[in-house]
Amino acid sequence: MCLPHTGLMLYIQWAPIPKHVLLLYMTDLTHTGTLHLTTDGLTWTVFNVTHHTNIFFFTLETSGLDDKMSLSSVLLCLSLGALANSAAGSDWCYSGCEHTPAHWKDIPDAFCGNKRQSPIDIVTSHVLTDHTLVNFTLTNFSSPHVIKTIENNGHTVKCNLVENEVEVSGGGLKETYSTLQLHFHWGDTEHHPGSEHLIDGHRYPMEMHIVSLKKGLTVEEAKADPEGIAVLGFFINATDDGDMSEPWSNLTSYLMNKTEPAVNITHNISISDLIENVDLTKFYRYMGSLTTPSCNEAVVWTVFQEPINIHKNLIQLFPKVTGLTNVFRPTNKLNGRQVIVSPATPLPPSPWCYDDHHGDDCEYSPSNWHLLPQSHCGKKSQSPINIETKEAMTNKHLNNFTFTKFDDKHAIKYITNTGHSVKCVLEEDMVEVSGGGLGYVYSTLQFHFHWGSESHDSGGSEHTVDTKRYPMEMHIVNKRKDLTLEEAIKTPNGLAVLGFFIETNPTSTTTSNMEAWKNLTNYLSKIQNTKTKVDFTEMISIDDLLGEVDRTAYFRYNGSLTTPSCNEAVVWTVFKESVKVDQNLMMMFPNQTKNHNVYRPKQSLNDRKIYTTAGSSVHGPIIRFLLLACLCHFNL
Incomplete structure (x- = not known):
């Protein structure tokens, strides 16, 4: 199907079943109501537009169309401009479409061009220790039955959790948060890593995000609250040695190469199994946004210092099996925000020096000491x-x-x-x-x-x-x-x-x-x-x-x-x-x-x-x- 003014092709498949249900394959089309489709002189009236992942279901009535028509693919051209505008407004990608990350700010009703955006590059020499960042309380993270389903939504691999089972509190958070899902960001090959956050300019191969909503809020209410969403970010590092991690081997066995309905997880895999031995007392904290459109500035971000270590072959399964590559947003400016760090997190030594001490290797000689973070030197x-x-x-x-x-x-x-x-x-x-x-x-x-x-x-x-x-x-x-x-x-x-x-x-x-x-x-x-x-x-x-x-x-x-x-x-x-x-x-x-x-x-x-x-x-x-x-x- 060709959307006017967009160049986007859609394919509609006809199935000879009552009410003439059509399956419309398209990435992230969102539309409800009544549409009129015209092809080969026939007018099709489409009612009750709904969708599941990237498969859209239509109930339609036609004139002049044989009800016993055998299964076939028909290329249609939409004449309704409203649908075209809706599709263009909601469609986004990491590459290969009109709304790549550099243009997410142009998406209607998006916040992607605002000043509190994520991800960021965490410069460890600029962080401040905050003694209120105490240990987390992670409820049911060790339960082997909370990861319910897994799906490829066209942008990432997402694991949906059993509702109202998993919670996050403590760690300097002001409220208790209910955990909904976890998903991943990755690059291409081992030479093109894909974590969203960076540490001192270093990008890890992958990053896992555990997404939780402030308890008692709906999704829409949480997205409108500056602290409505809490995301725990874990870097994932590739290793050459050791056995394949059983939890990660089991999880990656569910990876799929196309968008389709979510698949039930039948293995016993807990969130703690995936986190493994990461020290949960060492983490960075800042206020940011969702890293995908509409980029709502509603996230309390926690980024753990220590990475999860898994075998590089398991990491390579994500781009290889899903067909998705470089699914990460580039870093955004801090714009005056302060990154804080838990007391247990070791800080790097100060990068200052004396003029003749380090020579050209030092950025902060005495004449530049006033530029150091939290400096009084000026x-x-x-x-x-x-x-x-x-x-x-x-x-x-x-x-x-x-x-x-x-x-x-x-x-x-x-x-x-x-x-x-x-x-x-x-x-x-x-x-x-x-x-x-x-x-x-x-x-x-x-x-x-x-x-x-x-x-x-x-x-x-x-x-x-x-x-x-x-x-x-x-x-x-x-x-x-x-x-x-x-x-x-x-x-x-x-x-x-x-x-x-x-x-x-x-x-x-x-x-x-x-x-x-x-x-x-x-x-x-x-x-x-x-x-x-x-x-x-x-x-x-x-x-x-x-x-x-x-x-x-x-x-x-x-x-x-x-x-x-x-x-x-x-x-x-x-x-x-x-x-x-x-x-x-x-x-x-x-x-x-x-x-x-x-x-x-x-x-x-x-x-x-x-x-x-x-x-x-x-x-x-x-x-x-x-x-x-x-x-x-x-x-x-």
């Missing part, structure tokens, strides 16, 4: 800064600190190479800092280092003083004792960082315990690889590393973390006197870790003030030199 109270001593304002409230357990030689728990620094993590709830105008007691969490290159004259400190950059800088990081870390990074004074400059000793005297620094740097050869860590067994305290540095003379300002996400939550203390360390020991940091210039460039002070402790800002060694000179003069 705000107005950033660190580090250049401290102009003449602009520093004396503050009498900047009194002496109280350092608790800074002398404990068992406080360092382990040392690690973070890929950006060397960090020493402390035992919990042991070391504390208070006083110094802080106003709160702070628990000391860790200390780490910033340095330059292997050159002896290289600068690597983050803060500078009157534009002078020191070779290294040590940061002792403390959290307000009354806050969690998550709360602290959101609070303007949630963190207190003590910054100590490190330089080589220019005189014969020293302000630090060189043996302690030797023992510390001995660990560097054991943590040359990123993310490696070693338990700390040497008897070294923080006091040993700081030595005799004057901790009563310092600068104070409010700033941020100096690494992403650069939260503006830090009360900064930068001590005026530097720690003195042997040049060769300092060189071990870039030499052993192969990380160079691990410091953030200085940031604008903007309208912030820098404060300084009262009294002389002259460093201790200079005071001692002047005192010695006075004594010599007195002896004369």
